[in-house]
Amino acid sequence: MADIIRLLPDSVANQIAAGEVIQRPASVVKELMENSVDAGADNIVLIIKDSGKTLIQVIDNGSGMSETDARLSFERHATSKLSSASDLFAIRTKGFRGEALASIAAVSMVELRTRKAEADEGTLIIINGSKVETQEPCSCTPGSSFSVKNLFFNIPARRKFLKSDNTEMRHIVIEFQKIVLAHSEI
Numbered sequence: 001m002a003d004i005i006r007l008l009p010d011s012v013a014n015q016i017a018a019g020e021v022i023q024r025p026a027s028v029v030k031e032l033m034e035n036s037v038d039a040g041a042d043n044i045v046l047i048i049k050d051s052g053k054t055l056i057q058v059i060d061n062g063s064g065m066s067e068t069d070a071r072l073s074f075e076r077h078a079t080s081k082l083s084s085a086s087d088l089f090a091i092r093t094k095g096f097r098g099e100a101l102a103s104i105a106a107v108s109m110v111e112l113r114t115r116k117a118e119a120d121e122g123t124l125i126i127i128n129g130s131k132v133e134t135q136e137p138c139s140c141t142p143g144s145s146f147s148v149k150n151l152f153f154n155i156p157a158r159r160k161f162l163k164s165d166n167t168e169m170r171h172i173v174i175e176f177q178k179i180v181l182a183h184s185e186i
Helices: 010-021 025-038 067-072 085-090 100-106 156-161 165-182
Strands: 044-049 055-060 109-115 122-128 131-138 143-149
Touching: 010 100, 025 044, 025 055, 025 100, 025 143, 025 165, 044 165, 067 122, 067 131, 100 109
Parallel strands: none
Antiparallel strands: 044 055, 055 143, 109 122, 109 143, 122 131
8 A cells, every 4th residue: 555645845835834824914914013013113004905915015114124034034933032942931022933924925925125224225025925036135214114915826715715805904904903002102
């Protein structure tokens, strides 16, 4: 009898894992805005097109990232919040698992522009379905700008599962309100 168990290709495993974190456009809004809060932003701009199906853009004035950190941030389990298991008992941030950006990148087309305040130039990274297409220096303001385009472009069944534009927008507004009401400094 032949063996039937096999390892999934990384691309398939990433899409499956992404489905646990990113279920709808509102999930992207939640994760990106929480990252902005964790980065110390006090100004966050949210731009939505077609209820998040075509575009979700979050622009902040947070701490921004170095070139190396920007690239590493899209790797699964890469985080700036933990360095050991004992850190789990003292978490004071929204995110810490290192799953959000990798999950978003697995199911969309992502453009990140980021710069630390002390840096002369920023970093532009373009990712399509977990594949880094571009990484190069760019001119940008301090902070980060994430543009998430064509959510679930590579998972038609998940895209078909999305509800009407009104329903998806309502979920986005709820996530947005939860974050801004909990953080009056924004």
